[in-house]
Amino acid sequence: xxxxxxxxxxxxxxxxxxxxxxxxxxxxxxxxxxxxxxxxxxxxxxxxxxxxxxxxxxxxxxxxxxxxxxxxxxxxxxxxxxxxxxxxxxxxxxxxxxxxxxxxxxxxxxxxxxxxxxxxxxx
Numbered sequence: 001x002x003x004x005x006x007x008x009x010x011x012x013x014x015x016x017x018x019x020x021x022x023x024x025x026x027x028x029x030x031x032x033x034x035x036x037x038x039x040x041x042x043x044x045x046x047x048x049x050x051x052x053x054x055x056x057x058x059x060x061x062x063x064x065x066x067x068x069x070x071x072x073x074x075x076x077x078x079x080x081x082x083x084x085x086x087x088x089x090x091x092x093x094x095x096x097x098x099x100x101x102x103x104x105x106x107x108x109x110x111x112x113x114x115x116x117x118x119x120x121x122x123x
């Protein structure tokens with residue numbers, strides 16, 4: 001299978017589980033950039049229509065264009081937001097809900113869901 005894509009992306013690895021998932025699975029896990037889809041501008045994410053084209057970032061609307069194809073899409077919760085350098089859980093909860101709906105509309109019901117994450121296996 002291909003790589004996974006996990007969001008929300010945090011450029012600090014201690015706030016993003018993907019490096020641990022890569023070690024455990026032996027697969028690449030690409031950042032899932034959510035700002036253009038559901039969360040608005042996010043710190044550390046480049047907009048899809050920006051001046052820089054990123055090859056190792058996945059945008060939800062372009063999942064079918066990634067090569068090799070993405071095997072899994074994961075949205076972690078709680079969706080934590082950082083404002084003025086401080087964690088703000090209340091904003092994070094609202095931001096997560098704003099991303100859960102469009103991802104379900106795009107990908108359908110998740111193949112796996114628990115208190116920590118939603119996961120879709122792409123076919």
